[in-house]
Amino acid sequence: MSIWQEEKSVALKKIDKNMEVDVLIIGGGISGLSVLYQLKDTSLKTILVEKRLCGYGVTSKSTAKITYLQGSLLRKIRKFHGSEVASKYLQAERDGVFLLQKIIKKEKISCDLKKSSSYLFCSHEKNLIQLHEEYDFLIKNQVKVFKTYFQDKLALKIEDSYTFHPIKYIKGLKQILKAYIYENSKVEKICKKDSYYEVLINGCLITAKKIVLATHYPYFLKPFLFPFKNYAETSYIVAKKVNNPLELNAINIDEDVLSLRYYKNYLLYLFHSEVTSKRGCLKESFENFSSFDYRWTNKDLFTNDYLPFIGAFSKHDDSFLFLGGYGTWGFSNATIGSVVIRDILLKKQNPYISLFNPYRNLKIERLIHDSFSTFLAIVKSTKNNVNNQGVIYKKIGDQDVAIYVDENKKEHIVLNRCPHMKCGLIFNQIEKTWDCLCHGSRFSLDGKCIEGPSNFDISFKK
Numbered sequence: 001m002s003i004w005q006e007e008k009s010v011a012l013k014k015i016d017k018n019m020e021v022d023v024l025i026i027g028g029g030i031s032g033l034s035v036l037y038q039l040k041d042t043s044l045k046t047i048l049v050e051k052r053l054c055g056y057g058v059t060s061k062s063t064a065k066i067t068y069l070q071g072s073l074l075r076k077i078r079k080f081h082g083s084e085v086a087s088k089y090l091q092a093e094r095d096g097v098f099l100l101q102k103i104i105k106k107e108k109i110s111c112d113l114k115k116s117s118s119y120l121f122c123s124h125e126k127n128l129i130q131l132h133e134e135y136d137f138l139i140k141n142q143v144k145v146f147k148t149y150f151q152d153k154l155a156l157k158i159e160d161s162y163t164f165h166p167i168k169y170i171k172g173l174k175q176i177l178k179a180y181i182y183e184n185s186k187v188e189k190i191c192k193k194d195s196y197y198e199v200l201i202n203g204c205l206i207t208a209k210k211i212v213l214a215t216h217y218p219y220f221l222k223p224f225l226f227p228f229k230n231y232a233e234t235s236y237i238v239a240k241k242v243n244n245p246l247e248l249n250a251i252n253i254d255e256d257v258l259s260l261r262y263y264k265n266y267l268l269y270l271f272h273s274e275v276t277s278k279r280g281c282l283k284e285s286f287e288n289f290s291s292f293d294y295r296w297t298n299k300d301l302f303t304n305d306y307l308p309f310i311g312a313f314s315k316h317d318d319s320f321l322f323l324g325g326y327g328t329w330g331f332s333n334a335t336i337g338s339v340v341i342r343d344i345l346l347k348k349q350n351p352y353i354s355l356f357n358p359y360r361n362l363k364i365e366r367l368i369h370d371s372f373s374t375f376l377a378i379v380k381s382t383k384n385n386v387n388n389q390g391v392i393y394k395k396i397g398d399q400d401v402a403i404y405v406d407e408n409k410k411e412h413i414v415l416n417r418c419p420h421m422k423c424g425l426i427f428n429q430i431e432k433t434w435d436c437l438c439h440g441s442r443f444s445l446d447g448k449c450i451e452g453p454s455n456f457d458i459s460f461k462k
């Protein structure tokens with residue numbers, strides 16, 4: 001369990017009758033709620049549906065920094081797209097940071113918002129040049145950035161950044177927007193008709209002119225072929241009580257990510273990240289920490305070209321919109337992304353529509369490379385991974401199952417494949433969940449889907 005998940009929330013009403021709306025938002029994390037917030041004062045009749053409780057998905061397991069000094073991401077965007085696009089991305093992030101703290105202040109949301117300097121440091125001497133390049137780029141873009149030291153390492157520092165408590169923020173938005181939110185309301189099926197969608201939720205039919213998908217990862221393959229256009233990265237975090245918490249947050253620019261921040265008298269330390277499909281043994285990764293108060297893992301999505309996907313899935317149809325693929329920088333991106341989504345829906349100009357549009361041309365060589373990696377990951381995952389200590393595989397009737405036997409000798413039997421794309425599962429010994437090795441779906445001990453892209457459980461029924 002993450003430190004944020006200690007904060008509890010009371011469920012709002014469920015969908016229990018048929019409805020007609022202009023916009024249906026699916027998913028109640030930072031993405032969905034930010035969009036609902038932006039639409040609340042428009043003429044569009046909008047509702048949001050969340051399959052469990054708002055905020056307890058990926059959003060509840062982040063480090064919750066609000067900053068535009070984003071590790072190696074800006075450098076990657078600069079290398080991939082050039083300086084002009086990177087400058088635009090940087091401006092979008094600065095706008096997102098500014099807007100998010102403005103909303104918190106305007107709405108008086110009590111979410112432990114703290115102004116906190118962000119440091120970008122370099123773990124390896126060989127990468128120092130990257131830090132100098134980043135500095136030059138930030139200066140060129142009129143950022144007030146300082147060269148300084150962080151733990152004896154050369155670092156850059158900005159001061160207009162923040163930290164907060166993500167679930168308290170979500171609860172604040174939920175309170176403001178509660179008339180339009182339905183929890184414990186899972187979308188089972190979406191059918192496209194001529195000029196509207198029919199959506200099945202809790203046995204009721206919701207008719208919507210437009211859909212905004214804010215489920216972190218779309219649970220269906222077509223029409224966008226999402227799994228081939230992004231990859232998931234899993235990160236490992238510990239939180240530990242310290243005597244001297246500081247008003248700062250930091251991340252390195254290197255590939256082996258280290259990131260930290262403080263919350264009250266806790267240090268939150270993200271000590272390792274890896275591509276989910278290459279994931280090793282969780283237990284070993286945490287073994288270096290002999291004492292901690294919380295430990296958890298989380299995953300986020302990186303698109304093939306490192307820019308988020310925000311907007312319509314198709315050039316010819318703006319009735320189905322998505323926001324996600326934030327490369328672990330969801331708070332600024334979802335906040336500015338929600339303004340982009342609002343402006344698309346209202347047919348207004350917005351400088352970031354073209355930057356984030358999901359149907360932009362992705363480089364063909366990158367698509368082939370990533371599609372091949374996805375294919376290899378699926379094949380590898382189906383070979384009942386060697387890291388799956390303590391798990392027994394067998395056939396019961398005609399069903400392939402995986403069995404975990406707990407400390408009390410109780411057997412937990414689940415189906416052995418993720419329903420999303422039939423990838424294999426690994427047992428997460430730390431959090432006691434079944435995790436998809438390719439795309440990151442997660443299931444409880446007894447097979448309930450707790451995180452997508454899967455939209456179905458893997459519970460075993462004899």
Ligand SMILES: Cc1cc2nc3c(=O)[nH]c(=O)nc-3n(C[C@H](O)[C@H](O)[C@H](O)COP(=O)(O)OP(=O)(O)OC[C@H]3O[C@@H](n4cnc5c(N)ncnc54)[C@H](O)[C@@H]3O)c2cc1C
Nearest residue numbers: 027029030031051057058059062063064065187299330331
């Ligand atoms: C280790 C780590 C650290 C991070 N730290 C930071 C940070 O410091 N700063 C930052 O800006 N970003 C950070 N991020 C990124 C950020 O946490 C994510 O990008 C962001 O939370 C994603 O939010 P979301 O709303 O898109 O997804 P989610 O929070 O996962 O929300 C999606 C919601 O959709 C719901 N849903 C799914 N399917 C259905 C369905 N069929 N019907 C109804 N509802 C459905 C889910 O239940 C869920 O609540 C971090 C990410 C990671 C992995």
